[in-house]
Amino acid sequence: MSGAAAVPALNGSRSLISTALALGTFMQVLDSTIANVSLPTIAGDLGVSSDQATWIITSFAVANGVSVPLTGWLMERFGVVRVFVTSVVTFTLASFLCGAAWSLSSLVVFRVFQGLVSGPMIPGSQALLLMIFPPHRKGAALAIWSMTTLVAPVVGPILGGHISDNYSWPWIFYINVPVGIVCSLVCWQGLKHRETATRKVRIDVVGLGLLVLWVGTLQVMLDTGKDSDWFASPLIRAEAIIAAIGLIAFVIWELGEKHPIVDLSLLRNRSFLAGAVVFGLGYATFFGALLIQSLWMQTWLGYTATWAGLVAAPSGMVALLFSPLVGKYIGRVDARLMASVALAAFALSYFMRAAYTADASFSAYVVPILVQGIGMSIFFVAMFSILLEGVAPERLPAASGLANFMRITAGAFAASITTTFWDRHAAFHQSRLAEASSLYDLSLQRMLDALRGMGLGELQALDVIARELANQAYLKSVLDFFWICGWLCVILLVLVWITRKPRHIG
Numbered sequence: 364m365s366g367a368a369a370v371p372a373l374n375g376s377r378s379l380i381s382t383a384l385a386l387g388t389f390m391q392v393l394d395s396t397i398a399n400v401s402l403p404t405i406a407g408d409l410g411v412s413s414d415q416a417t418w419i420i421t422s423f424a425v426a427n428g429v430s431v432p433l434t435g436w437l438m439e440r441f442g443v444v445r446v447f448v449t450s451v452v453t454f455t456l457a458s459f460l461c462g463a464a465w466s467l468s469s470l471v472v473f474r475v476f477q478g479l480v481s482g483p484m485i486p487g488s489q490a491l492l493l494m495i496f497p498p499h500r501k502g503a504a505l506a507i508w509s510m511t512t513l514v515a516p517v518v519g520p521i522l523g524g525h526i527s528d529n530y531s532w533p534w535i536f537y538i539n540v541p542v543g544i545v546c547s548l549v550c551w552q553g554l555k556h557r558e559t560a561t562r563k564v565r566i567d568v569v570g571l572g573l574l575v576l577w578v579g580t581l582q583v584m585l586d587t588g589k590d591s592d593w594f595a596s597p598l599i600r601a602e603a604i605i606a607a608i609g610l611i612a613f614v615i616w617e618l619g620e621k622h623p624i625v626d627l628s629l630l631r632n633r634s635f636l637a638g639a640v641v642f643g644l645g646y647a648t649f650f651g652a653l654l655i656q657s658l659w660m661q662t663w664l665g666y667t668a669t670w671a672g673l674v675a676a677p678s679g680m681v682a683l684l685f686s687p688l689v690g691k692y693i694g695r696v697d698a699r700l701m702a703s704v705a706l707a708a709f710a711l712s713y714f715m716r717a718a719y720t721a722d723a724s725f726s727a728y729v730v731p732i733l734v735q736g737i738g739m740s741i742f743f744v745a746m747f748s749i750l751l752e753g754v755a756p757e758r759l760p761a762a763s764g765l766a767n768f769m770r771i772t773a774g775a776f777a778a779s780i781t782t783t784f785w786d787r788h789a790a791f792h793q794s795r796l797a798e799a800s801s802l803y804d805l806s807l808q809r810m811l812d813a814l815r816g817m818g819l820g821e822l823q824a825l826d827v828i829a830r831e832l833a834n835q836a837y838l839k840s841v842l843d844f845f846w847i848c849g850w851l852c853v854i855l856l857v858l859v860w861i862t863r864k865p866r867h868i869g
Contacts, residue, residue, distance in 0.1 A: 383546045387450075394519075396515070397523040421582060422478065427479070436566055442561050443487060444555060454481045455547070461474060485767050495554075521669060523668070565622055566622075574625065577613055580609060581602075582779070584603055629754070629758070633863065634753065640858065645705075645709065647776070648777070648852060652848055654782070657671045659838075678732045685737060689744050699749065701748075706738065710856070713848040719842060719845075
């Protein structure tokens with residue numbers, strides 16, 4: 364990035380190029396969520412079970428998480444512009460191949476390819492936005508980047524559900540093709556003469572291998588643990604040991620490596636370390652809450668995938684409206700204060716959702732999401748201001764790559780942990796409800812009589828009651844999850860003040 368100051372002016376409008384860079388981010392983030400609500404449709408079309416279809420999500424997340432830390436090395440070796448444009452082009456090709464997949468195996472392979480090549484897209488777009496805007500407009504650049512990062516996870520489920528319900532699932536991937544073509548052409552034409560300085564740096568093959576080992580093994584363990592009864596399974600125990608040893612070996616190797624694949628020395632910076640932890644865990648609560656609410660509403664409340672996505676849509680709209688304002692004032696206000704406001708909004712939203720009822724109106728589900736949207740509009744901009752504070756310009760790609768690696772892997776792990784928590788706690792609540800129920804209970808007898816009066820047989824009536832008990836159990840589990848998320852955000856709000864005060868405010 365140090366060579367950016369000597370390069371020629373932009374070939375074209377800064378607004379047009381900024382939009383193209385934002386579209387690159389939007390595509391990548393969109394593809395991390397758009398397939399979620401389409402899994403049943405894809406599974407049915409390809410003739411596999413829903414459990415097998417989850418590899419469509421996992422394969423992308425793991426490959427993407429592993430590839431993000433390569434961003435720093437790739438951009439130093441080949442240049443920021445060249446790496447970003449190449450990533451967009453190959454991502455577009457991978458999207459077409461995903462849409463053309465003829466089996467689950469082929470789709471998983473193409474999703475792995477898509478995840479691998481998409482790694483530089485988010486940190487690359489961010490680095491380029493910071494490069495084309497003057498220093499005093501850094502907040503505006505971060506706001507443009509954050510708007511797409513905020514809106515895409517909300518649009519993904521809505522768009523995926525609509526396409527699955529009204530068209531065919533391959534179009535959730537084909538829609539990337541025209542966007543990718545426009546994005547790559549505009550960015551290359553506008554930025555090819557502003558390429559950053561490059562230098563030959565050897566790749567850390569051992570570090571890369573250890574990274575793939577521990578991240579991949581841990582994600583597989585989290586994905587398969589629930590069906591294998593967790594540590595009762597020898598395979599899960601073996602995977603846990605391999606992941607732990609791989610992580611320890613990775614950290615030791617990277618700290619001693621002259622040219623590490625992941626620059627862990629950045630974590631010696633107190634602000635970066637604390638900021639990365641807050642960023643990762645804050646995003647994990649957001650991603651987990653988005654997932655569990657969508658699953659709960661579709662599974663137990665009778666919402667379609669499209670309507671479940673529409674419940675979350677207002678948060679993206681609020682974030683879109685507030686983000687430019689946040690970007691305008693981020694350089695004038697302590698970023699720690701803004702991050703605290705964001706985390707307070709997250710916590711309030713989760714506590715409000717912890718009071719959900721199964722028979723609540725549509726608006727009752729939407730209001731807490733609106734509060735979350737206020738936090739979303741501030742969170743990303745404030746956290747990246749904290750994370751990048753004091754980082755040398757030439758280390759920005761590595762810093763952005765490491766921060767996004769922690770965010771992506773935290774989100775991927777959160778998806779697996781969230782579904783496991785939901786099922787486990789639902790089973791716990793269901794057993795407690797069953798213990799409190801008895802065929803000799805007068806209220807239960809009255810309910811059975813009412814169901815028989817509706818023409819149901821004895822077994823049918825008992826099935827209805829069992830279904831209601833399960834409904835209540837899953838509701839209680841959802842409320843427990845939101846309550847935990849709320850208190851976690853309160854803790855993160857305190858942790859953010861460990862970071863250093865920004866040097867330039869005003």
